Amino acid sequence: MTQSVAVDTRDAIISAAFxxxxxxxxxxxTIVDIARVAGVSRSTVYEYFRDKETVVEACAEAASQRFYRNMAKAIDRHGGSTLEGRLVRAAVFVTQARQVVEPEVYFDAAEVSLMMTKNAATLLKECADFLAPxxxxxxxxxxxRTDLDVPSATEWFARMLFSLFTTPSPTIDMRDDGAVADFVRSYVVRGFVEGPRRR
Structure with missing residues (x-):
């Protein structure tokens, strides 16, 4: 089996699973459902994935890669040339993504919560790594500021993005891009410019 056929088959299985x-x-x-939709045998699915959980993990990884590609495009297209503009655009993108995901029936709320909690450290690192450049x-x-600790700053903002995605606001209309942008713009980057206050 050539590498391109293997990649194509794996991608077909992931697409079928979605x-x-x-x-x-x-x-x-079930694995049988996925195999049937992918047009492969059940044993072929098991050649690529140990069990349904590993299929779900591969789907989550594929969705994550697509998410960050789309977020990078949104930041580059609408974020302007400043870090503040880019981070504000990232926040707006995340709240828009929540509105797209909410009506989907892939997973119920408990399953999403479990996946976000179980993989939280990995997801947080992926987001911080995306923001670091x-x-x-x-x-x-x-x-x-030149002494800004980039890993710490990007983790802080990644945590903010996670919160914007997972937690409804009692004061901000999360469907209003302008309201989300104003909320984030008021605080983001300012802590990156001034050093921490000494007591």
């Missing part, structure tokens, strides 16, 4: 989760839900989908560039251009 389709099954959409129509049947995660809990009711933007913050590093701003440090080099002098937009933020």
């Amino acid at each position: 389709g099954c989760f959409r129509t049947r839900g995660l809990a009711k989908t 933007y913050v590093t560039a701003a440090r080099l251009t002098g937009e933020v």
Whole structure:
């Protein structure tokens, strides 16, 4: 089997799994369902994935990669040239993504919560790693202070993005891009410019 055929088959299985989760839900989908939709045998699915959980993990990874590609496009297209503008755009993108995901029936709320909790450290690191080049560039251009700890700053903002995605606001209309942008703009980057206050 050539590498491209293997990649194509794996991608077909992941795509089929997404389709099954959409129509049947995660809990009711079986390996047999996925194999049938992918047009492969059940044993072929097991050549690529140990069990249904590893299929779900591969789907989550594929969705994550697509999410960050789309967020990078949104930041580059609408974020302007400042770190503040880029981070504000990232926050707006995340709240828009929540509105797209909410009506989906792939997973129920408990399953999403479990996945976010179980993989929280990995998801947080992926998000911080995605943000690091933007913050590093701003440090080099002098937009933020030169002694800014990039891993700490990006983890802080990644945590903010997670909160915007997972937690409804009692004061902000999360469907209003302008309200989300104003909320984030008021606080983001300012802590990256001024050093921590000494007591």
